[in-house]
Amino acid sequence: MSDTVLVVGAGPTGLSAAAGVASIGKKVVLVEKEDVLGGAPILSGYAKLVPSGEWAKDAIGRMIKRVEDNANVTIHKSTRVVKVDGEAGNFTATLSNGQTVNAGSIILGTGFTHFDSINKPEWGFGTYEDVLTTTQMEQMVGAGKITCPSNGRVPERVAILLCVGSRDRQIGREWCSKICCTVSTNLAMEIKELSPSTEVFIYYMDIRTFGLYEDKFYWKSQEEFKTKFVKARIAEVTRSPDGRLLVKGEDTLVKRPIVIPMDIVVHAIGMDPNEDNPEISKVFGIGLEKHGFVDRGEQYTSSFSSTRRGIYVGGSALGPEDIDTSISHGLAMAMRAVGDMNALVQKAA
């Protein structure tokens, strides 16, 4: 009977789970495929996080430090799990660095992959330099200066297109990515803060800033930062002879076609299932749901269970998720993992 928990993925979910398990006095082995910890917020260079407004590198940085400084946690970077044998209470995981880990339970915080805008070529990403994704725009905010990549001018107008890679049967993404509306309204405020002369337009089908994000982000962005919301799903982004971008679509509220000049177009990219999920599914022997995210087991009395006993899954591996919720998933999974091991110990005794 092992009292070690294997945590896979060192993003907000995994870091939270690792710290949780360690705080109860159990051993943690944390495996991360990249050479840095922190997951998407660090790897993609997010700017200020929703809803705290703290810079990602500070907030997630503290989570990393908490785990790194904990003697109960062993960290393997640039490492993958390649094989899992055994059963709940007694798994043997083989790592890509050749080591093996004996673990009582396994926690998956394997996360998501950002939608690749190349898959919507009509919106100009990869064709025009001034078409960016939300993550690229966050990096620009992080660098502290808003300019058009093509020639360095300050943009008069920025258009943010929502639902890029979400709610789109054409490209097999039928889900709402949940966080992009809030991220975009937050980004609009950050752009306006750095570049007050820039007008920000958000092209939307619906605005889904759930819960308290409604007034703290959507309303604030509209009322205090004068973001303009236009109800149109853009059909095409092209370039006019003067070098500016043209967004083309139908404004459904004026029932008229629009072709409006913009200086920067930002794709509010959605959350895809982790591109490694087919491999993860095979290695851990767990099922995926119909969109390709990790499938749940019984939800009500065995929360965060995957379809294999003793393996738990949470955060954005289950579907589009925000950072705060992912962190609480991590803690909940720590509870499940340790609780189940205790139950097995009691049963054996």
Place this chain on the structure above:
Amino acid sequence: MAIHEKTLIDPSKVLTSDHLVVDGVDVSGHWNTMILPRTLREYDDKFEDHIKQYSGAENVHRCWQCGSCTNSCTMYAQNTDFNPRYWIYLVRLGLADEILKDKDIIWQCVSCNKCTNICPKDVRPEGVMKALAHWIESEGHGEKSRSTVFDEEFARQCLARGRIEDSEVMTNFFKDTQQDIKEMALNGWLGIFVARMNKWTELRKGNIFRFLTRTPIMHSLHMGWSMFFKPKTKSWGRTGEVLSQYVKEQKELAHG
């Protein structure tokens, strides 16, 4: 010619020609109808701030287009072209030309304030309607209303002399609004109005005193006199000039 979704077509965008020759081919007749594209190609980014300077429109940027205002609107129930939600959207994006297409109905808002009471974002749509009507008039996008013509004549006399002269206000008002006084007196309401003041019957009955006291003889004479010798408020002096300057400055402060 079959045109689908006719409601979407602005009549000013329909081109027809009785006689038209294209590349030497005679295409005269109704089937040469062409419709100019109705694509919107630009927003006026400054327009919303401009409208917000008119009193009532301060919160227009809060609108999220739920449509509660239009749903609750008294005027919308009469005429579905009266759509506050739509005009607020046009203000936000700076589509002034689209608003001006409705300049002949925007003023019809009856200020019942149902919209303002129901608005979940406290946009105060009733105020926006007022601001728009004000904008249309004050920037010369529509004809001046008769009440504005009256107000202007009234104010002009006040500033010039510190008081008004009733007959002058009325005659100038009728003149400025192209109403023919002679015609109204002979065949219109003015004639009927004056006839009702006629106390001729009293004279016929022999009630001379009553006739004299009830006929506005002196008043008429006074009015006639004042048309030529215009009275001024005592020691009016430069007061009118100073007031005019103040009003001008306040206007500039409010509307830039």
